[in-house]
Amino acid sequence: MFEVIDFSHSWRGFADDIGHRYTLFVYFIASSKTSTIPGISIAGASPEQTLYTPTLDVEYLVLGKPKTVDVIPITPEGIPTPAIITRSALSLTKASHLVVDCGAFRRPAMPVIALPHAVVGGRIDVENALPEGYGEKLFRDGETLGRALASANSLLIAGESMPGGTTTAMAIMEALGFNAIGRVSSASPSNPTKLKEDVLRKALTRYGREIPVKNVFEAVEVFGDPLHISIAGFVSGAIEKDSKVILAGGTQMCSVLAILKRLGLNLSGRVAIGTTKWIVSDRSSDIVGLVKDIAPEVPIAYTLLSFDDAPFAGLRYYERGYVKEGVGAGGTVVTSQLVWGLPLATVKEVIYREYERIAGLGYVKKS
Amino acid sequence: MFEVIDFSHSWRGFADDIGHRYTLFVYFIASSKTSTIPGISIAGASPEQTLYTPTLDVEYLVLGKPKTVDVIPITPEGIPTPAIITRSALSLTKASHLVVDCGAFRRPAMPVIALPHAVVGGRIDVENALPEGYGEKLFRDGETLGRALASANSLLIAGESMPGGTTTAMAIMEALGFNAIGRVSSASPSNPTKLKEDVLRKALTRYGREIPVKNVFEAVEVFGDPLHISIAGFVSGAIEKDSKVILAGGTQMCSVLAILKRLGLNLSGRVAIGTTKWIVSDRSSDIVGLVKDIAPEVPIAYTLLSFDDAPFAGLRYYERGYVKEGVGAGGTVVTSQLVWGLPLATVKEVIYREYERIAGLGYVKKS
Numbered sequence: 001m002f003e004v005i006d007f008s009h010s011w012r013g014f015a016d017d018i019g020h021r022y023t024l025f026v027y028f029i030a031s032s033k034t035s036t037i038p039g040i041s042i043a044g045a046s047p048e049q050t051l052y053t054p055t056l057d058v059e060y061l062v063l064g065k066p067k068t069v070d071v072i073p074i075t076p077e078g079i080p081t082p083a084i085i086t087r088s089a090l091s092l093t094k095a096s097h098l099v100v101d102c103g104a105f106r107r108p109a110m111p112v113i114a115l116p117h118a119v120v121g122g123r124i125d126v127e128n129a130l131p132e133g134y135g136e137k138l139f140r141d142g143e144t145l146g147r148a149l150a151s152a153n154s155l156l157i158a159g160e161s162m163p164g165g166t167t168t169a170m171a172i173m174e175a176l177g178f179n180a181i182g183r184v185s186s187a188s189p190s191n192p193t194k195l196k197e198d199v200l201r202k203a204l205t206r207y208g209r210e211i212p213v214k215n216v217f218e219a220v221e222v223f224g225d226p227l228h229i230s231i232a233g234f235v236s237g238a239i240e241k242d243s244k245v246i247l248a249g250g251t252q253m254c255s256v257l258a259i260l261k262r263l264g265l266n267l268s269g270r271v272a273i274g275t276t277k278w279i280v281s282d283r284s285s286d287i288v289g290l291v292k293d294i295a296p297e298v299p300i301a302y303t304l305l306s307f308d309d310a311p312f313a314g315l316r317y318y319e320r321g322y323v324k325e326g327v328g329a330g331g332t333v334v335t336s337q338l339v340w341g342l343p344l345a346t347v348k349e350v351i352y353r354e355y356e357r358i359a360g361l362g363y364v365k366k367s
Numbered sequence: 368m369f370e371v372i373d374f375s376h377s378w379r380g381f382a383d384d385i386g387h388r389y390t391l392f393v394y395f396i397a398s399s400k401t402s403t404i405p406g407i408s409i410a411g412a413s414p415e416q417t418l419y420t421p422t423l424d425v426e427y428l429v430l431g432k433p434k435t436v437d438v439i440p441i442t443p444e445g446i447p448t449p450a451i452i453t454r455s456a457l458s459l460t461k462a463s464h465l466v467v468d469c470g471a472f473r474r475p476a477m478p479v480i481a482l483p484h485a486v487v488g489g490r491i492d493v494e495n496a497l498p499e500g501y502g503e504k505l506f507r508d509g510e511t512l513g514r515a516l517a518s519a520n521s522l523l524i525a526g527e528s529m530p531g532g533t534t535t536a537m538a539i540m541e542a543l544g545f546n547a548i549g550r551v552s553s554a555s556p557s558n559p560t561k562l563k564e565d566v567l568r569k570a571l572t573r574y575g576r577e578i579p580v581k582n583v584f585e586a587v588e589v590f591g592d593p594l595h596i597s598i599a600g601f602v603s604g605a606i607e608k609d610s611k612v613i614l615a616g617g618t619q620m621c622s623v624l625a626i627l628k629r630l631g632l633n634l635s636g637r638v639a640i641g642t643t644k645w646i647v648s649d650r651s652s653d654i655v656g657l658v659k660d661i662a663p664e665v666p667i668a669y670t671l672l673s674f675d676d677a678p679f680a681g682l683r684y685y686e687r688g689y690v691k692e693g694v695g696a697g698g699t700v701v702t703s704q705l706v707w708g709l710p711l712a713t714v715k716e717v718i719y720r721e722y723e724r725i726a727g728l729g730y731v732k733k734s
Contacts, residue, residue, distance in 0.1 A: 022389035022518075022520070022521070024463070062511070062515055063511070094518060094519060094608065095518055096391070096515065096516050096517065096518045096521060097515050097516075098480075098515060098516065100478070107481075107483075108483075109483050110483060110508070110511050111467070111480050111481065111482050111483065111508055111509075111511055111512040111515070112480065112481065113465075113478050113479065113480050113481075114474075114478065114479065114480075114481040115478050116474075116475075116476050116477060116478065141477070141478055142478075144429070144430070144477050144478055145478040148429055148463065148464050148465060148478070149463050149464075149465065150463065151461060151462055151463045152461060153389070154389070154463065241461065
């Protein structure tokens with residue numbers, strides 16, 4: 001059902017009491033103008049539309065129907081958002097869930113947790129990601145939320161939706177002194193590695209000083225985005241209250257680990273990554289190497305969910321390297337297996353039924 | 368530790384599995400300009416300052432320190448907010464908690480759940496409480512949130528802070544056809560019953576049609592406020608997902624029951640009120656009669672917490688009929704006893720220590 005990569009034998013300690021914990025799924029969203037650089041992101045039908053993707057992802061996830069614009073996010077090829085996976089797994093567990101707005105271009109038209117310093121991220125090739133001071137402010141916002149939502153008997157699953165996120169994640173890791181060029185994944189089967197590196201080079205030139213950047217918050221303000229620093233704060237607050245946390249996402253989550261490690265946090269036995277086999281087996285990125293370099297005490301659990309027998313082309317594309325991860329899809333499925341013991345076949349059945357439903361409503365093509 | 372008033376023998380069914388449930392405390396805030404009518408509310412040092420009380424209450428509750436203005440809410444006599452009780456009980460349980468903004472005059476300077484239709488309530492003697500359509504919109508916002516936050520194994524505790532709330536609660540109940548004049552409580556020992564009735568009369572004249580108002584949402588838009596309808600929606604969504612709910616508050620919560628009953632919901636075994644003995648024993652109001660008339664299937668659990676031996680005058684005032692309830696104080700203490708089995712003496716000790724702390728910071732007078 002799922003497999004685990006576990007460098008430091010910490011999985012058992014992490015997983016042993018998970019079944020007795022109360023699970024709360026928390027999906028973080030933000031926009032970064034970095035996603036509007038042509039070629040950087042296919043998480044939307046056009047570069048400009050990627051700004052709306054986080055909002056539409058979570059409206060669809062929670063309400064079953066987008067509200068702000070009547071569109072469920074698709075790639076230019078028409079492949080639907082991984083929120084379809086998340087929504088299906090979540091509906092089977094009937095678990096509690098929440099959305100946190102760290103700086104979406106449009107605030108979703110439903111109840112969400114608003115961070116007081118939520119702000120749309122700048123386009124990092126030409127401008128800073130965040131206003132001065134906002135690196136720490138967003139971290140503290142996330143930390144306050146993590147402390148409030150956590151409890152000693154809870155498991156928090158943190159997912160994300162922010163197009164352009166692998167690019168800013170790479171830039172954060174590089175700025176903090178970790179090798180990340182060519183190691184972050186992409187929603188496209190042709191990872192625009194060269195373009196991402198160009199964006200980083202421009203950001204480095206703009207910055208004009210040496211890296212690694214000593215001050216973590218400064219690094220995020222120059223090279224990052226509003227999302228990853230908020231999630232890092234959330235994890236910090238949550239584990240302080242003895243909660244366990246699954247970071248539900250791909251290589252982006254390695255930037256969260258990088259922030260936490262540079263801040264000196266101990267993650268052992270408290271934090272795991274939950275993702276998909278599409279991420280782990282991706283040859284154009286290297287989540288395993290990133291975790292090994294940054295935080296080998298963090299195990300990676302990945303679901304074996306596969307769409308090779310999917311009756312819909314829009315899902316079969318996933319097997320050809322499209323999408324791979326997002327909106328906490330992998331970690332939500334892993335958790336549904338880990339905590340509820342849901343068979344993968346059941347999850348898949350519900351995903352196919354959900355695809356059928358949204359195809360019937362005209363949001364995606366049936367074949 | 369606590370006692371229960373249980374007209375229809377529903378307490379046992381409500382309480383039997385509570386210890387196995389995961390508790391999440393949710394504090395709803397809003398402002399109603401009704402609180403600025405001189406004499407209506409002492410939940411603030413002056414009528415105008417009552418508009419800030421919900422924001423400062425929850426900032427202090429969650430962060431231990433107010434942020435928006437450097438003031439912890441007090442009555443004109445200097446008696447501190449019941450949030451001091453809530454904060455103490457909550458800190459002992461270390462439980463998960465959240466704040467929902469239904470229309471605070473100022474949004475708190477921390478992460479809160481923002482309802483998309485959050486709006487400050489109008490002064491109901493001279494204007495409608497809500498813009499047209501907002502009765503149902505806020506109900507749906509609350510319902511969406513209730514569905515998302517609830518799970519089949521959770522217990523949700525819903526508290527509130529909104530000065531002027533007993534007046535609008537009375538008006539809602541009357542508009543829906545329940546006798547409520549002279550039956551709602553007050554934070555003052557001299558309940559301004561006559562003044563509250565005047566406000567209702569003016570609202571009735573302004574409305575100019577017959578009551579009871581058939582349409583629940585219309586009743587709330589004319590006579591109510593943004594808070595109670597949002598909580599009612601929240602309860603509706605939560606019990607639909609098989610969660611149990613404790614309404615943590617005094618006579619105000621009877622207006623939530625009135626809304627839910629008029630909408631035809633079955634509350635038996637799923638909803639209880641949690642409050643204080645100060646409310647239940649108050650001679651100027653009648654929570655027991657209100658619940659009996661409106662929803663006798665809802666048991667009332669009230670904590671026996673008493674401040675007669677308090678070393679601080681600011682708390683001894685509570686025994687003289689001041690404050691009584693608010694910010695979910697009673698229900699939070701009841702839950703800490705019911706779920707964690709906390710002895711009342713321990714809760715009291717922590718409250719006294721907390722009073723000492725905020726007195727040391729200059730927020731309240733020591734004697």
